Amino acid sequence: MLQSKLFGKTQKFSSREDISINEYFLQKAGFITKTAAGIYSFLPLGFRVLKKIEGVIRKEMEKIGGQEILMPALHPKEYWKKTGRWETMDDLYKLRVNNKEFALGPTHEEIVVPLAKNFIQTYKDLPLYLFQIQTKFRKEKRAKSGLLRQREFIMKDLYSFHENEKDLDVYYEIVKKSYFEIFKKIGIKNYTYLTYASGGSFSKYSHEFQVITKAGEDTIFICEKCKIAINKEIINETFACPICGNKNLKQEKAIEIGNIFKLKTKFSEPFQLYFTDKNGEKKLVQMGCYGIGLGRLMGTIVELFHDEAGILWPKIVAPFDVHLIPIGTQKNIDKTAKKLYDTLQKEKIEVLYDDRKNKSVGEILKDCDLIGIPIRIIVSEKTLKENSVELKERNKKVKKLIRISNLIKILKNLLIL
């Protein structure tokens, strides 16, 4: 990608308003723009990151048997009446068009259960795992903290259907593991705590995946020994670590980037989702649901990985692998850079080439730090004298001179994930 053609620009000045870190950097660097409170557009840089995150999640979901589908965002009222949530869920966006009422989907149990009912008749149809990556709407009373609490956001939601609770329990653990695999790949596993939270009336606990950050809005209590946490909402009933009984818990602010929940028959019941078991008996299907908010995850990454100058993207979700920057006026600098640009692309290395003219060196380098692509490569008179380029990783101080002939090999090593 040529930076001169890139839609969305970095901004030199940013609002003095006391906004969150993720919103500050993502807007300043040209990843997102705000349309209204809690409602954002993703520009090419931001959309690339979102797509990368989506890719990581999709791959893991497929690994645990998930089949991807796409359900509607517009939900006819009758589905929500059936579960009673038309009345009880107060962050439901409701609209009336030509005397027909709809909700904008904040979650999809009301859609996926009747959908599954069309095809589940026998135990042979089970288990079944359906997921989607799709836009959700929630009428948040107070949208805030950039991408951390949005009114419209993209979520991965997985729903599982089982013959019995035991099978649900087993799959629940599989998803739990899978989530940690996702967070490990993205590089935030060490910041993520499996957190015991309210399970509602039908399960002792649900589990949330909480990342410690000041911008977080949940309060959790951490057991350092077990590396788990307890959400404040249940701390009164559970005063100690549910695993080891430790009562010396550390209080932290955290943001929930995912959760997993045993629904059991909460939704199969109102929709009469039955199957016939081996003995010919009719039984309610057991269900689980499992969510990850992609935008929130993106915002959390920025909250975790930034410095004074800008963002430090983990390689796997960075908008590009390499930021290529020519410095100087000599003709062979541009020529070499252009050639490198072509070569890198041929090698399937994603590169943002800063071909902008009339930008001072300082400005170009500031932008580079701000955008936060993991690897910076500079071509200049200095480096060309050595038949080299300068390579610097965003999260490291050292600058290395690399012979152009070795560059691809070295890059490929650096980019192995």
Add this chain to the structure above:
RNA sequence: CGGGGUGUAGUAUAACGGUUAUUAUACACCCUUGGGGUGGGUGCGAUCCGGGUUCAAUUCCCGGCACCCCGACCA
């Protein structure tokens, strides 16, 4: 939804009640400069909406709307 704050060019800002509405940056053109927002010139561009007070409102008052922060809420 309660409390607090803020609304001026694309962005960031200035203006004890006195319109020619400041400055920087961005943008367009010209020159200059090229390893950390280079220097200079010319040009373009704004007071959230409605009411009130006043000779006069960006400024004061009321209402609305929007945004930010704190709290409550968050399957």
